[in-house]
Amino acid sequence: MLSDSRVSLQDVSFTYEEAPSPALSEISAAIRPGEFVAVLGHNGSGKSTLAKLVNALYIPSKGNVVVCGYDTRDEKLVWEIRRRAGMIFQNPDNQIVATVVKEDVAFGLENLGVPTEEMIPRIEQALSVVRMTKYMDSAPHTLSGGQKQRVAIAGILAMEPSVIIADEATAMLDPSGRKEVLETVRMLNQTKGITVLWITHFMEEAAQADRVLVITDGKIELEGTPAEVFDHVEKMKEMHLDVPHMTSLADELRKEGMPLPKGILTVEDMAREVEKVLCPSKSAT
Amino acid sequence: MLKNITMGQYYPVDSVVHRLDPRMKLILAILFIVAVFMAHSFVGYLLLLAFLVFACKMSNVPFRLLLKGLRPLRMIIIITFLLNLFFTPGEDLLVSFWIIRIYREGFMQALFYSLRLVFLVAGTSLLTLTTSPIALSDGIETLLSPLRVIHFPAHELAMMMTIALRFIPTLLEETDKIMKAQMARGADFESGNLMVRAKAMVPLLVPLFVSAFRRAGDLAMAMESRCYHGGEGRTRLRVLKTTKNDWLALLILLLLIALIVLEGIFLKGVLF
Numbered sequence: 001m002l003s004d005s006r007v008s009l010q011d012v013s014f015t016y017e018e019a020p021s022p023a024l025s026e027i028s029a030a031i032r033p034g035e036f037v038a039v040l041g042h043n044g045s046g047k048s049t050l051a052k053l054v055n056a057l058y059i060p061s062k063g064n065v066v067v068c069g070y071d072t073r074d075e076k077l078v079w080e081i082r083r084r085a086g087m088i089f090q091n092p093d094n095q096i097v098a099t100v101v102k103e104d105v106a107f108g109l110e111n112l113g114v115p116t117e118e119m120i121p122r123i124e125q126a127l128s129v130v131r132m133t134k135y136m137d138s139a140p141h142t143l144s145g146g147q148k149q150r151v152a153i154a155g156i157l158a159m160e161p162s163v164i165i166a167d168e169a170t171a172m173l174d175p176s177g178r179k180e181v182l183e184t185v186r187m188l189n190q191t192k193g194i195t196v197l198w199i200t201h202f203m204e205e206a207a208q209a210d211r212v213l214v215i216t217d218g219k220i221e222l223e224g225t226p227a228e229v230f231d232h233v234e235k236m237k238e239m240h241l242d243v244p245h246m247t248s249l250a251d252e253l254r255k256e257g258m259p260l261p262k263g264i265l266t267v268e269d270m271a272r273e274v275e276k277v278l279c280p281s282k283s284a285t
Numbered sequence: 286m287l288k289n290i291t292m293g294q295y296y297p298v299d300s301v302v303h304r305l306d307p308r309m310k311l312i313l314a315i316l317f318i319v320a321v322f323m324a325h326s327f328v329g330y331l332l333l334l335a336f337l338v339f340a341c342k343m344s345n346v347p348f349r350l351l352l353k354g355l356r357p358l359r360m361i362i363i364i365t366f367l368l369n370l371f372f373t374p375g376e377d378l379l380v381s382f383w384i385i386r387i388y389r390e391g392f393m394q395a396l397f398y399s400l401r402l403v404f405l406v407a408g409t410s411l412l413t414l415t416t417s418p419i420a421l422s423d424g425i426e427t428l429l430s431p432l433r434v435i436h437f438p439a440h441e442l443a444m445m446m447t448i449a450l451r452f453i454p455t456l457l458e459e460t461d462k463i464m465k466a467q468m469a470r471g472a473d474f475e476s477g478n479l480m481v482r483a484k485a486m487v488p489l490l491v492p493l494f495v496s497a498f499r500r501a502g503d504l505a506m507a508m509e510s511r512c513y514h515g516g517e518g519r520t521r522l523r524v525l526k527t528t529k530n531d532w533l534a535l536l537i538l539l540l541l542i543a544l545i546v547l548e549g550i551f552l553k554g555v556l557f
Contacts, residue, residue: 055510079512087510094503097511099419099451106522111512113520123522141454155511 086156092148146177227263302344307424440516
């Protein structure tokens with residue numbers, strides 16, 4: 001079981017210094033290679049703490065976090081873990097170090113001691129994957145939020161990671177920026193098989209994941225495919241989490257007697273199902 | 286309103302001087318300062334002037350920009366001139382009225398000392414005008430790196446400079462935003478005397494500082510998560526390379542010093 005998972009958490013608890021109660025308590029989860037897992041939770045639920053535990057920025061108070069077979073508790077392995085599990089943070093401005101895009105992408109490689117000749121093709125490759133080649137020599141403050149996040153992704157990509165952790169990477173972006181960042185990461189997940197841990201409070205983003213973990217008050221409350229998780233409309237509302245608009249609407253319509261199936265997440269799903277109910281003859285053909 | 290600031294006084298054009306290795310330019314600047322202190326005669330100063338005009342021509346930097354750097358120092362230069370003029374005793378009396386005595390030696394010393402200041406400022410300005418701040422911090426890092434043996438934090442210093450340069454536009458943007466937010470709520474940053482205006486800055490500086498500290502915390506975490514662990518074992522994307530031109534520039538400057546020294550020995554007193 002252990003060797004099958006890229007990231008595994010075993011009874012992990014974490015308490016911040018001087019905090020009265022733990023931010024995370026006895027969490028266990030396993031993420032398989034190539035999986036896209038969304039972690040959903042409202043503010044203060046402990047979802048960001050989870051991200052930092054996986055990147056060995058925090059060490060669990062109890063339990064073990066194992067990333068790519070390395071235990072974060074072992075101080076000697078910290079750099080091995082961080083080069084394999086890259087992290088994108090919430091604020092696009094506060095994670096860019098250099099004054100020129102290509103130099104920022106180089107930052108991780110410089111830290112790893114990669115020879116200069118080898119750096120240049122890796123930077124070009126990473127920037128072309130996130131479609132930012134054009135901005136190679138730009139200053140970061142001239143870019144939009146979504147572009148800055150893509151530069152941050154390129155910075156991680158150049159280090160050839162097997163896991164990408166996005167800690168609310170879209171929270172500070174406008175809708176179009178949000179879309180371009182999520183699409184970039186999904187594309188990396190699908191084409192390069194990079195495992196993704198996508199931390200968010202946007203339901204629509206979680207709906208696109210392979211699996212969703214819902215965290216409330218430091219505990220995993222729900223777990224499953226997006227359709228399974230969002231079917232618990234009442235429970236989600238209890239946790240002050242919204243389900244996607246369409247799932248919520250389908251729930252209301254079902255209560256009124258409309259025979260809609262469970263697992264509706266998007267407008268397209270809804271349109272298809274409503275059409276089936278309203279014009280059964282048309283959808284049969 | 287705070288947009289379009291230029292970083293330092295870097296003048297971004299392409300030239301032979303711009304392309305010189307920043308390490309070499311720093312060394313050249315130091316040698317130029319040495320040369321300025323070696324000059325004790327008109328011929329010496331003429332040689333310095335000739336070098337400066339030549340370097341300026343090669344760098345494609347307009348000469349007036351070089352002189353612009355002198356403006357903040359004009360009071361110091363004038364005071365230096367006057368003090369030396371009035372208070373240097375000598376033998377060859379030029380002017381004498383009331384309690385003022387001006388001697389030829391005093392006049393010469395006043396002239397040379399103020400010229401010396403002018404050359405020092407103009408020469409070092411040429412360095413900052415032709416070298417981008419980031420190249421300058423690279424140059425400083427490599428030049429100071431031998432001092433690591435006595436635990437001098439050369440890499441840390443350069444990293445701090447890089448981060449400061451990176452965040453100047455970000456923080457300026459933020460200042461602008463906070464300023465507008467405060468102005469929308471009736472804050473007045475423009476009227477009143479100096480004290481009133483300084484006090485009006487407090488509601489601007491407090492949120493700016495708070496956010497700068499938060500940014501610093503975030504950035505430190507982001508750097509760590511990208512495997513930053515100090516300068517040890519680190520490679521660089523930008524590698525500094527010395528070319529033939531660097532050595533040529535060094536040769537020219539050494540020649541300048543040699544000429545000034547020789548002139549001081551052999552021609553002293555022939556002209557003035």
